[in-house]
Amino acid sequence: MKRTLLFPLVLVAGVLLAHSAGAHGPTPQKVDETVEIKASPAAVWAVAGDFAGIAKWDAEVKASEGSNKKRVMTLKNGEKIEEEVDEYDPARMTYTYRMLAPNLKALPASSYSATLVVTPGAQGTTHVQWYARVYRGDTGNEPPDELNDEAAKTALSQLFKAGLQGIKAKAEGKS
Template identity: 40%
Template sequence: MKRRHFLAAAVLAALPGIALAHGPSRQKVTLTADVAADPAAVWEAIGNFQDMSWHPAVFSTEGTGGNDIDATRHLVLGQEGGPTIDEVLYKYDAAKMTYSYRITDVLVEVLPVTNYSSHLTVKPRAEGGSTVEWRGAFYRGYPNNDPPPELNDEAAVAAVTGVYQAGLDALVERFGAP
């Protein structure tokens, strides 16, 4: 009986330490942009998983599998020989103008995230034109407690927000604001 009480006391004593050592929480970013073009025109520009030339940070895209599930793409950022991101498509619906993908390989120095997934969707606006929604979920680049500033939650959210905003701004510039 004493042993059972001792074990119970040991477990209770450890609980505060367990609560403090939970690690990172999943972060989420959702950004939208309204553009003057109709959804079909916007989808024509961004709906091909193999072509991300519409994003100003992407120097080149190459991949396999087209828009089929498990298709892959390799992005080169900035310039020839620049940093890279590898991604895989896991959901694609041309009729609903949406696709979802995951990053399979990126250095945290390039994008300070892990376990990143994202969804890109084009929707019609009641007033005409389109709304492009880009949302993602991810963990910070440093999986343990006490991350360095460049790999913490704030850095991860800021980096993903910057990527999304640059892409959406390019679409507004290309298609015009409503």
């Protein structure tokens, strides 16, 4: 008798688990970009460590203002994003920050947190890694293409790649 009661309970539990697995919201997506720069870590940090000065080295950013605690970026499309630093450590040449409020016209993400790290590379170069966890702009179960996971990852990756190329150019004295 116990066996006949157990089977329906297992079946119901399995159906509920399968249903709830398909009904969850978005999962964090990862963006991870790197660059090797022919300059010392100190020279690279002199550029990359200027958190509020991102417009000086990221071609995707038209203007920026703030401090090493908070910045407001104006992107090329004229839209603004406000970010706040969670950790700023010049001795370790790293900072971690997050977006404070979504602006889907600026970036198709509902939230993100990112970290930039400058470390010595091989043969006198410097390695810069910029990585993030990002959530898509539409947190529903069926987001439109312009607000889905791929759109959020692509937009943030583009911002990071442009920034890394700008850091490289400035640190190597090419801009």
